[in-house]
Amino acid sequence: MDYIEELENKSIYIIREAYQRFKHIALLWSIGKDSTTLVWLVRKSFLGEIPFPVIHIDTGFKFKEIYAFREEFVRKWKLKLLVSKNEPALAQGMGPEKGKFACCNALKTEALKATIREHNFKALLLAIRRDEHGLRAKERYYSPRDADFRWDYQHQPPELWNFYKSKIEEEEHFRIHPLLHWREIDIWRYIQREKIPVVSLYFAKDSKRYRSIGCAPCCNPIDSNADNIKKIIKELKETKIAERIGRAQDKEDTYTMQKLRSLGYM
Numbered sequence: 001m002d003y004i005e006e007l008e009n010k011s012i013y014i015i016r017e018a019y020q021r022f023k024h025i026a027l028l029w030s031i032g033k034d035s036t037t038l039v040w041l042v043r044k045s046f047l048g049e050i051p052f053p054v055i056h057i058d059t060g061f062k063f064k065e066i067y068a069f070r071e072e073f074v075r076k077w078k079l080k081l082l083v084s085k086n087e088p089a090l091a092q093g094m095g096p097e098k099g100k101f102a103c104c105n106a107l108k109t110e111a112l113k114a115t116i117r118e119h120n121f122k123a124l125l126l127a128i129r130r131d132e133h134g135l136r137a138k139e140r141y142y143s144p145r146d147a148d149f150r151w152d153y154q155h156q157p158p159e160l161w162n163f164y165k166s167k168i169e170e171e172e173h174f175r176i177h178p179l180l181h182w183r184e185i186d187i188w189r190y191i192q193r194e195k196i197p198v199v200s201l202y203f204a205k206d207s208k209r210y211r212s213i214g215c216a217p218c219c220n221p222i223d224s225n226a227d228n229i230k231k232i233i234k235e236l237k238e239t240k241i242a243e244r245i246g247r248a249q250d251k252e253d254t255y256t257m258q259k260l261r262s263l264g265y266m
Contacts, residue, residue, distance in 0.1 A: 024122045029070075038179055056070060061107075084115040121173060122172075125176050125178060
């Protein structure tokens, strides 16, 4: 078994355990490279199908390529898609110009909370990685949230010898992170090996490409000539630039990001 297979096997184990332990579960799909890899792994875990809903948080400000990719692969993979959108906030003019904290909290966190309440989900699968952001390094594979969806990052449960906390109180839910042990370069090696489709924005055009994607007004491309996966992997071996350097909310201070995450942000 090679290194990538070990990563895959651990993720599949976590996915299957979560499905067995929680009756009401869903998968969060941002349609970025990590969450699309997670969709692929979940399909692999259940013989090509996903036996629970897939949630896309739609802020209304995503790249057109993301919407096109979503429509194509919802059909191809026969996903049970739930679109989570804070229509009242959008109707009142919420957007990036209101500030990163206000916008992300209203259009992402509050939209997700409403969907969790509406469908009574007790667990969500998310595609975050510890190497992606310093705050995410504090996470656990099974991360409990309280009745108000808050994350108590100062009192995370221990995880020893693959024993994960899953006892849940009536008003709690869990965030489950099957990709926590992966690195960015591992994701691309797996995408290459499995031939996983990803949004075209990741590949260089006119010497620019997006290394991390989200809402169009808040993402900037990097200088790059990596127009295929082999070149992306080579670039990652050599770069000293952080993965999320082009994401506006990551340029805010650490406290702001930690506050967002404590309130239920991804």
